[in-house]
Amino acid sequence: MGSQIEDIRAELHGRTGMSEEIEKDLFKRIAEIEECRSMIKPMTKVDLISGLAFALLLGVLPVVLVGLGIW
Amino acid sequence: MSKQEFDVGAEAQFDVLPVLKKDRLYSFGKYTYVIVGFALATWCFMIGGSLAGFVGFKTAIIASIAGNMVAVLIMITATVVPAVRYGIDNYTIVGSFLGYNGTKALMVLLAVFQASWVIVFSFMVAKSVLAIASGFTGTEIDSRIILTILGLCAAGVVWFIAVKGPKLFDKLNMVFAPIIVILMVVMIVLVGKDYGFSVLMKAKAINPLDNNWLNFLIAFELSLGAGFSWWPNMGGLARLCKTERAAFWPNIIGLVFGATLGTAVGVAAALLIGTTDPTGWMIPIGGLFVGTLALIAVGMANLTAVAIVSYNICLGFKQWKSFFKMNWTKVTGLFMCIVFIGMFFAVELYNNFYIILGLACTVYSPIIAMQLIDFYVFRKQKLELRSLYNKTDTGSYCFWKGFNWVAIFVFLSGAVIYYLIMDPINVTYSPVFQYTTATGGATIYALIAYYVLGKLILFKKNKGGYGGQNNAGYHIHNRNGEAETNHNGNAEAL
The missing domain is CATH 1.10.12 (Lyase 2-enoyl-coa Hydratase; Chain  A, domain 2)
Incomplete structure (x- = not known):
């Protein structure tokens, strides 16, 4: 050192x-x-997959559903 | 822990030195308290009031969660991950793509925005104190002189909290964050009880456009902007977290779900009572006892929140040689001087705050986009600490005498693109808005522009260490926590 x-x-x-x-x-x-x-300690694959899932389910999907008039 | 080690750790909290593992303060739980308390301040109510202009209660919550989720995930991926990994604050990190002088230029702009927040929040705390006094005495007190004096006192408390730093943030928010969460839920229940939940659910937006899709998109855009606007406050505290997980998820809990809870209360107040200023609705809804308690808790949350804002911006000031040599009390004191002077114009600033908010919206998309490209694409998650701290032309990150003109061009043009897609001050928009939103459009533009111009100019001219980066010893670990390279570039197991 x-x-x-x-x-x-x-x-x-x-x-x-x-x-x-x-x-x-x-x-x-x-x-x-x-x-x-x-x-x-770095983040694990579980963290990354969870982050992606959150983005898709709570970020993108609601916009799509509103856009399609479902919500 | 020896006295000497303790002092070194304490010093690191108030300096831009990399914070080592042994000096880190925040576990997952502690950081969650800090971020929830930070998020659940008056900004939620202000954003809630803006959303209520275009959409009703249910749609506002959907737009808030969706917009904040997308924006906060992108923003923390860009800022928190490098900050916690290397133990460095955000303003040190941005030197890798703005250059050390470019960072200082950005700091000047951000200092104006951040000082404005501190002034407005201190002013709102002063208003809360008057509202409580009015509630108890039954007399309307509306004196500008008293407001200014109370605002100055509130700003003094902000200074005190900022001087004490992260340990006090943690202690205060461990008390006030849970209280505010409970009070917000109680407030929604009381609103529902007083007005009826069906009335709240059916309440029409205050000033909507004819097109429902556009109304939703504007609410979504405002939430995206709110999520991105946490950017100047990231990194300074994340570097004090013990693990990457402890730095990452509390932001989702606080900045997405916590902020949405506060936003929901703000929307409800705006739709049913017609005001977003908590001093105008907390006592009428909650009654004198609960309302007063709520105003005190929100007031404390506001003071802690802007103390965190002050802490982060003052850390950034340490990029300047003259600030670096000052002790922490003086650095924060100089920043607070701007706030104390501004407090005499707090009413005017408060009434025109939407202009500053609008301008701030245009700034963050291009910066965050460039930070993503720089850290994840160009540098493959490897930063050279030596170059980040080298403030001369000999460092890899000096670009052109400390300015990365490519990044500055992308930053300025990105802000213009945002403005062309949507004027955030007058809320006018171009046809492109309904396909990309303004934040989305400006972010996509900046991602592509910085990538293309970076490859064409920076890589070809070997600027910013992009062309032939020295990776020796700067890659700490891979995703599995294994060391990939040591100082000599040899594979080495930990």
């Missing part, structure tokens, strides 16, 4: 508009995320 931070520092130091102290914190955070050490 140390070399990763050094690599980020070499690329970003003085280019972020932040003070040196905050930059240090920023580089540590970017390194953690890039190394997948701060990974959060």
Whole structure:
């Protein structure tokens, strides 16, 4: 992780508009995320399918039904 | 947790630094409270009043759920997913397609809209206080000076809540969100009891057009616009969620179903009582006790809602070097200075607020469309954090000295397309409206225009990191939660 931070520092130091102290914190955070050490749980296929189902059933279908004069 | 770690986490809430997993505050439940409380504020009643102009109660609910569902799903897919995945706010993310200076230009425009919301809501809280005082004393109090003083006090409370930030949002909304949901249901029941549900269901729209399909489409369009208009407030809080699921679904619960509940109350009040201003109908419908309770709860929801608005826009201000170095109280204080000055013109702003709402409608469709194309199509869900924080010409996302002129062209032309399809201020529309709606038309235009112009100009000129993006280490995980690439681009299991 140390070399990763050094690599980020070499690329970003003085280019972020932040003070040196905050930059240090920023580089540590970017390194953690890039190394997948701060990974959060992603959505699953169930979430995606549910989202799509909601969009179709409660978003598109009502418009179609009103358009066809059924509602 | 050590003191040092705690402070770093607290700092991240009020800064644009990426928020790490260990610093995140919101579980699914907590974020649901925050978003439901945020959604169920006076904007629902205002939108409800607009819908009642064109459609009756049942059709308004159908249009509200359908329009909000489509718009909120699209909007959160564009904003919340990258925000929660990388732990960054929306105004940092848009740097990937607007450029770091383009983002600042957008911020100026949004600051006007957001300050207007804070002024109008603080003013409405002041009106609520006067309505409660009138209810108890039986004397009509209508003094502009008193209203202005109360409005300034309300804005002061907004500032206090915004300074305290996400932890206080959560605490306040855990109390007020359930109360408001219950009170909204009670209000609908009371309206039904007083006027009869059959009367409510049969009540005619206030000022409909001759064509029922067009009336429905306008109600649907207003709901689409309402769903998209949450955009400036997304990301800042979503980045504090512990999982993608915790950031995604509470928006559906709050911004679609919660907002529709409030909209239904607004429609009922507009159709049966003839006003959308809660100070005008809550005490007459609910009686002094329930009405007062409802006004206090809605007032608190309004204050928290615009505190969230202030929090998000002030995070965005941190894109400026001079703001970044300021502490949080000063950043929010500077924003509130605009609000405090504007409070002296609150009556005029309140009476002409539909103009600002109309202008705001034209802005969000092209921005959301470009964000979708940028994140999902062009960048394949991979953002370079290093480039997002690089505010010089050496970063991949600098485009042309920090401006992506292609995005700016699509943004401006998208707003014009919206306006040509429908003038949101005067509610006049072109024939295209009945096939696409204005939000739909402007979104489809921006999706196609940014894709085509991006491929033709940005990819060919290798601008914005599109032509040869460096993917090293920036892809966090795939859908199954497995790491796909590490910093050196090698496959690596977690």
